[in-house]
Amino acid sequence: IAGITQAPTSQILAAGRRMTLRCTQDMRHNAMYWYRQDLGLGLRLIHYSNTAGTTGKGEVPDGYSVSRANTDDFPLTLASAVPSQTSVYFCASSETPTVWPQHFGDGTRLSIL
């Protein structure tokens, strides 16, 4: 089934550790996104990529980095995790940045202790 695959599904991580959340899509979408979902705040955009080889900062980019080496993969890295990064992370994609809707993965639940 076509869609977005995120890994891991959940993770508990010690503060200060490095962590990469993986995201792969098989829809050949040009645009990809990373969101975090926190109670009472909804979904907030961390980083985006309009096409392979380009990335941009969203609403809450601090403490996160991304890369887009090819069309299918868009990993999100926490270089040194902090407890405030405890959240549910969703990867999404769309054909282009101006085409709706976005298609979301099932999320990664990350707890930083």
Add this chain to the structure above:
Amino acid sequence: DQQVKQNSPSLSVQEGRISILNCDYTNSMFGYFLWYKKYPAEGPTFLISISSIKDKNEDGRFTVFLNKSAKHLSLHIVPSQPGDSAVYFCAASAYRNNNDMRFGAGTRLTVKP
């Protein structure tokens, strides 16, 4: 600063009745509005959209109403079904660009049989 607000964290309705989910926004530049639906342990899925040139958009049991002067939109589900039980996110964009999409905190709808 939350530009998109869903002030009701939860809503409970009886099967067969109407569900009305509300959303308010503060940015008068927003011209595109979407509703996403999210089941537990899954990513959000697109439900319905409306642009500011319209005041109503209908898709089966789902209708979205937009009141630009009040900066308010609402999602009506008629008739409500138990399978509609989910969290509903309102989202808004100024430039029809997913990179500037802003999401509300969500409303959890429970439809009782």
